[in-house]
Structure formats: structure tokens, C-alpha cells
Amino acid sequence: MDPYRHPVRFVHPLEFGFLALGLAGSLLVTHRLAEDESSGRALRVFIPWAAVCLLLFAAAVWLILQPMEMRATFMG
Numbered sequence: 001m002d003p004y005r006h007p008v009r010f011v012h013p014l015e016f017g018f019l020a021l022g023l024a025g026s027l028l029v030t031h032r033l034a035e036d037e038s039s040g041r042a043l044r045v046f047i048p049w050a051a052v053c054l055l056l057f058a059a060a061v062w063l064i065l066q067p068m069e070m071r072a073t074f075m076g
Contacts, residue, residue, distance in 0.1 A: 019060050026053045
């Protein structure tokens with residue numbers, strides 16, 4: 001086994017854990033804001049923002065899983 005691959009076993013779970021915490025916090029904040037702003041239809045207001053949060057989370061996971069050489073190829 002390559003000794004330089006060992007940090008990945010520890011770093012990826014930490015990164016995914018912090019991303020999951022950020023997602024949970026974002027969903028909590030958006031849900032509370034939706035309840036405060038529109039109490040009667042909070043779920044209708046929350047769902048589009050939850051979709052944006054999930055999309056950003058998925059993009060961050062995808063970016064972390066890319067090899068280091070591929071992470072900035074779209075920047076031109």
C-alpha cells in the first residue's frame with residue numbers, strides 16, 4: 001500500500017462530515033426562515049431553497065472526489 005494514500009482515509013471523512021454539518025445547518029436556517037416569513041405555506045417556500053442547498057452539497061462532494069489535477073480545469 002502506498003504510504004502517501006493514508007491521509008485520504010482520514011481527510012475525506014472529515015471533509016464529508018463538515019459538508020454534512022453545513023448542509024444540515026443550511027437546511028435548518030432555510031426552514032426557520034420559511035416558517036417565519038410565510039407560516040401558512042412554509043413547505044412551499046422551503047422546498048426550492050432546500051433543492052439549492054442539496055445541489056450545492058452535491059457539487060461540493062463531486063469536487064472533493066475529483067483528482068487534484070482536475071479540480072481547476074473549468075477555470076480556463
